[in-house]
Amino acid sequence: MKIALCIPTYCEADNIAKLLYEIDQLLVEKRLNLDVFVLDDNSPDGTAKNALDTQSKLKSLAVKIISGEKAGLGSAYKRAFEELISTGNYTHIVQMDADFSHPVSSLVDFIKLAEDDIQLAIGSRYIKGGSIKNWSALRSLISKFGNFYLKMQLNSRQLDFRLADYTGGFNMYSAELLQYILPDLHECGYTIQVELKFFALNRLEKLHLLDKVVEFPIVFEDRTVGVSKMPKSTVFNTLKLIARLRKFKHLQNLPECCR
Ligand SMILES: Nc1nc2c(ncn2[C@@H]2O[C@H](COP(=O)(O)OP(=O)(O)O)[C@@H](O)[C@H]2O)c(=O)[nH]1
Numbered sequence: 353m354k355i356a357l358c359i360p361t362y363c364e365a366d367n368i369a370k371l372l373y374e375i376d377q378l379l380v381e382k383r384l385n386l387d388v389f390v391l392d393d394n395s396p397d398g399t400a401k402n403a404l405d406t407q408s409k410l411k412s413l414a415v416k417i418i419s420g421e422k423a424g425l426g427s428a429y430k431r432a433f434e435e436l437i438s439t440g441n442y443t444h445i446v447q448m449d450a451d452f453s454h455p456v457s458s459l460v461d462f463i464k465l466a467e468d469d470i471q472l473a474i475g476s477r478y479i480k481g482g483s484i485k486n487w488s489a490l491r492s493l494i495s496k497f498g499n500f501y502l503k504m505q506l507n508s509r510q511l512d513f514r515l516a517d518y519t520g521g522f523n524m525y526s527a528e529l530l531q532y533i534l535p536d537l538h539e540c541g542y543t544i545q546v547e548l549k550f551f552a553l554n555r556l557e558k559l560h561l562l563d564k565v566v567e568f569p570i571v572f573e574d575r576t577v578g579v580s581k582m583p584k585s586t587v588f589n590t591l592k593l594i595a596r597l598r599k600f601k602h603l604q605n606l607p608e609c610c611r
């Protein structure tokens with residue numbers, strides 16, 4: 353079992369060093385191990401340099417940068433997934449934001465779940481025990497309603513599996529699962545989180561492996577340093593994506609001859 357932790361960054365120079373340091377401390381304290389990849393789209397504020405400069409102060413973490421032209425969060429993730437899977441070095445890939453919204457301590461839960469051979473683990477704000485701190489009322493409403501709508505539109509009716517947090521970015525996929533669904537990923541922006549979960553669940557449902565999915569509660573806190581990079585188009589892109597995924601689901605449910 354070996355985990356690659358992917359942290360996408362765009363202009364997170366004031367967050368990244370402190371975050372890497374906290375992750376390193378946790379791993380040393382718990383005697384755990386993972387590799388960190390900072391997915392930086394050539395941030396003009398020197399995020400990548402700050403990340404690399406931290407390396408000498410870290411006791412356990414190995415930090416690498418995967419960089420490219422800025423073409424959206426989804427594009428950065430797809431580039432990194434392809435590269436990491438092709439190495440064959442990792443059994444699981446964890447996604448985590450750089451702005452301290454995701455609790456560092458929950459990395460221990462992901463590591464334990466990977467050891468238990470879980471294929472898809474979701475750090476969830478919308479199940480019992482999960483919550484969001486310090487978001488504006490409007491942002492909370494959009495996210496809550498969005499996830500409720502996604503649940504209605506995309507969840508499986510037959511299998512009673514009700515994923516509650518489709519849009520969150522603190523998740524773990526097995527490399528095997530990611531490799532299979534990579535060709536299905538077309539979203540370039542934040543909507544990749546929904547697309548990833550939809551195709552991952554679809555695949556696991558087909559293999560009768562939904563018992564390898566875990567949604568566990570996290571407390572999400574709004575960033576205190578820097579600003580949100582979420583494009584305004586994300587809500588509209590989510591609606592477009594739902595229409596596409598529902599069409600896919602409909603086709604999948606038809607007999608082979610009619611697709
Ligand atoms: N590589 C890369 N990272 C991005 C991009 N857009 C956002 N991010 C990172 O993705 C994470 C989530 O973005 P954030 O601005 O916190 O979004 P919010 O929490 O939804 O408001 C942060 O670590 C960002 O730095 C992008 O275009 N490329």
Ligand SMILES: [Mg+2]
Nearest residue numbers: 449451453575
């Ligand atoms: Mg954030």
